[in-house]
Amino acid sequence: MAKVNNVLFISQDIAPFVDETPMSVIGRELPQAIQEKGKEIRTFMPKWGSINERRNQLHEVIRLSGMNLIIDDTDHPLIIKVASIQAARMQVYFIDSEDFFQNKLQIVDEKGNEYEDNDSRAIFYARGVLETVKKLRWTPEIVHCHGWMSALSPLYIKKSYKDEPSFRDSKVIFSLYDDKFNTPFPKEFKERLMLKGIDKKDIELLGDEIDYSSLCKLAIQYSDGVIQSSEKVDQSVLDFAKEKNIPILDYQGSEIEKYADAFEEFYDKVWESDL
DSSP states (O other): OOOOOEEEEEOSOOTTTSOOOHHHHHHHHHHHHHHHTTOEEEEEEEOOTTSOTTTTTOEEOTTTOOOEEEETTEEEEOEEEEEEEGGGTEEEEEEEOTTTTTTOOSSBOTTSOBOTTHHHHHHHHHHHHHHHHHHHTOOOSEEEEESGGGTTHHHIIIIISTTSTTTTTOEEEEEEOSOOOOSOBOTTHHHHTOOTTOOGGGGGGGOSSBOHHHHHHHHHHTOSEEEEOSSSOOHHHHHHHHHTTOOEEOOOOSOHHHHHHHHHHHHHHHHHOOO
């Protein structure tokens, strides 16, 4: 059985950089556990404005920064930062942007309102990670996406980056969480996310009402495996995954010792499956 060696984690939240939630704890524990099993990992998250850079000792990686990503005909400079979790001997890369992340907390503002440009933030984040991995000249066999902020990554990998050496052979796994957003994305989102290799028919699943459910279904459409990472998830999304006839890993509980072994086995299963 072929074994996976390189795993890329595209996470929405990682403790201790943000408050502990089921997602941020997995974001912190899982990469460390997989690394300790002898795999090579790279881990990414957005540089939310709520993150204290000085306390967490973030610093910019000049050799990786400097690219511009065009969204809505506007250039947005991509800033890459890095910090270490010393206890885990693990590095975390941060995707930063003056326009999308620096002056905004996380998904919602101080009053609990979702940011109006969350759709563009998701586009910038997914593209920023993939461009950075390309620049690192690193080749992940498994790309494990956590949270809806990473939901465009499967589409981009399978359509826009399919001929890139870094992603040509990658298998993508999407983890489902109980992380619903409430405000549907604007209809302009469909135009904004377009990139080379993507046709309008490729994103038909988004429909007219671009909500959490349709965004996650789009992620699953271009994934090679799905993991239920929360006890409760959107049932319609889970049903869609089951209809796709791709490998699905049921909820494994919150104990790292148990779920890390199950995830590692699932990585190998997905890596070997010819879909």
